[in-house]
Amino acid sequence: PSPLGPQPKLVIDLERLAQLPKEKAGALARYAATIQSQRGDYNGKVLSIRQEDLRSLAVIYDKSPTELTEELITWGVLDAEARRAVESF
Ligand code: C2E
Numbered sequence: 001p002s003p004l005g006p007q008p009k010l011v012i013d014l015e016r017l018a019q020l021p022k023e024k025a026g027a028l029a030r031y032a033a034t035i036q037s038q039r040g041d042y043n044g045k046v047l048s049i050r051q052e053d054l055r056s057l058a059v060i061y062d063k064s065p066t067e068l069t070e071e072l073i074t075w076g077v078l079d080a081e082a083r084r085a086v087e088s089f
């Protein structure tokens, strides 16, 4: 276990995501909507996603998981805690 506590989660800010231009955030928005639909989880302001899903999203965005995480933090879709979630990749 990490001395900083439990494994940090990847938590998508769905309200922020909805404010971003489609050219940037469209693929992530569709991915998040698919997960919400699979879970039947429609009313959340945030969505916790699998580490594995960030790997898939990195392929979609043609970036490394670390690069994509930094971009999503810049957009305000992930918080800075997400960096620690990706360190373990
Ligand atoms: P599944 O992967 O066969 O998971 C079946 C059920 O196990 C999930 O039902 C959930 O109750 C539980 N489960 C599996 N992994 C986790 C986990 O890491 N954390 C928690 N809290 N529960 C877990 P649920 O939520 O109704 O999801 C149904 C199906 O939807 C899943 O079947 C999976 O195929 C898909 N799904 C849901 N959320 C995600 C996601 O974040 N990423 C991916 N790749 N698929 C997801």
Ligand code: C2E
Pocket: 011, 041, 042, 043, 044, 045, 046, 047, 048, 049
């Ligand atoms: P947490 O993980 O820190 O989540 C805090 C709150 O963020 C949750 O309160 C919920 O309002 C929101 N949230 C986080 N991820 C999601 C998501 O994927 N979908 C939606 N709709 N909301 C999300 P909530 O539901 O009262 O849960 C309180 C705490 O209970 C969570 O704190 C967590 O510690 C635990 N918990 C709830 N669901 C799960 C779960 O599926 N797996 C695990 N391991 N813990 C859970």
Ligand code: C2E
Pocket: 009, 010, 039, 048, 049, 050, 051, 052
């Ligand atoms: P969580 O529920 O607190 O789960 C933390 C980690 O425990 C998961 O990280 C995964 O490595 C493991 N885990 C929990 N439940 C299961 C399970 O049923 N099967 C397996 N194989 N592993 C499990 P991960 O995958 O990175 O997921 C992070 C968070 O994303 C989860 O935190 C949960 O909030 C959400 N999540 C992921 N998959 C699902 C899903 O299928 N359904 C729902 N409702 N939430 C999910």
